[in-house]
Amino acid sequence: MDEIEIPSHFLCPVSLQLMRDPVTISTGITYDRESLERWLFSCKNRVCPVTKQALHGDSDLTPNHTVRRLIQEWCTLNASRGIERIPTPKPPIDKTQIAKLIKDAKEFPEMQVKCLKRLRSITLEGERNRSCLEAAGAVEFLVSIIKNYDSSLLMEIESNEGCEVIKASDEALSILHHIKVSESCLKRIVGNDNEFVESLVQILKNGSYQSRTYATMLLKDVFELADPIHLISLTPEFFAEIVRTLRDQISQQATKAALKLLVELFPWGRNRIKAVEGGAVFVLVELLLESSNKRISELALIVLDQLCGCAEGRAELLNHGAGLAMVSKKIFRVSNAASERAVRILSSICRYSATSRVVQEMLQVGVVAKLCLVLQLENGYKSKERAREILRLHARVWRNHSCIPSHLLSSYPSS
DSSP states (O other): OTTSOOOGGGBOTTTOSBOSSEEEOTTSOEEEHHHHHIIIIISOOOBOTTTOOBOOOTTOOEEOHHHHHHHHHHHHHTGGGTOOOOOOOOOOOOHHHHHHHHHHHHHOGGGHHHHHHHHHHHHTTOHHHHHHHHHTTHHHHHHHHHHTGGGOOEEEEEETTEEEEEEHHHHHHHHHHHHTOOHHHHHHHHTTOOHHHHHHHHHHHHSOHHHHHHHHHHHHHHHHHOOHHHHHTOOHHHHHHHHHHHHHTOOHHHHHHHHHHHHHHTTSTTHHHHHHHTTHHHHHHHHHHHOOOHHHHHHHHHHHHHHTTSHHHHHHHHHSTTHHHHHHHTTTTSOHHHHHHHHHHHHHHHHHSOOHHHHHHHHHTTHHHHHHHHHHHOOOHHHHHHHHHHHHHTHHHHTTOTTSOGGGGGGSOOO
């Protein structure tokens, strides 16, 4: 098909691909519906891609039947050259159709499974459909199903492996994830209602890996918008389940979302203590040992740095046999941001938890040598200053020690 010259008026001005569902907007220009909806909804643009004139209303897309028929005729004429005729597109879903579907499912519980299957299909058909779902109240309907996780119906869905039986609430969570709910809608859903969050925690505890991933990502989005009163009142059980998500490493998406969630929650109340009691420090060190993903390592060090801001977190890091060595090892191995966090963690340990045993261990596992290397190589002013401060603080024990390679001794601060 690449070798066949396509008439320019059959090409979408945005994607320069053959239009499959031509629509004309208020500026008089015709685009392919999928490309234009991606421009309008995913990229959050509200102007004509070509003229840059403002567009008012998401539904102002008029099907251009004339252009579509001309394209279909051209495809038919070129069938012998391998061109397939584009099918006549289905009319876009209407908000009233979605509302009717949801209304029937609420009135007749036996219709719930059928409704979810249809909503899933609608969700996967494009950005405009996902926007329509939110506007028609589908998000609130899906949330109500998730809240009934424990008593949720079972349903069959088609997967790559065949037919799979899952909970209706798991399917509702999957659809909710793919809708990409707006911030305003999320705020409206959560409000003062803890029941939804509690249901997501139950999914973290008992759900499949896929559902746990979606629940973790949704919790991150929810708590980025939550009021401080909700952030302070989280239970130890909540943190235990987030830590378990990190320990199980169910997916990179879930791991990143869980780490970002902890970063969001730690400044509030006793959340750091709750996380430490839930085993967060040990799991973070193990994550640093096992993960080769740059972003995960950076986030893990950020979280560990926050936890080492409290005595309980520092004690747990020192109780892990590889804690100090692992933090030190990440300096220069991941990124400048990761190196800075690692030096901050070592600074916290040296300033507040440096027993004689800890000072000796830092020599033996190479922490002191690494700090000397920071003075030689690190470009960041703050990291150099922290390293210099640490080395001065324990100079009486460390200076000229045989554990420090001779070529690094010149870097040891004189005063």
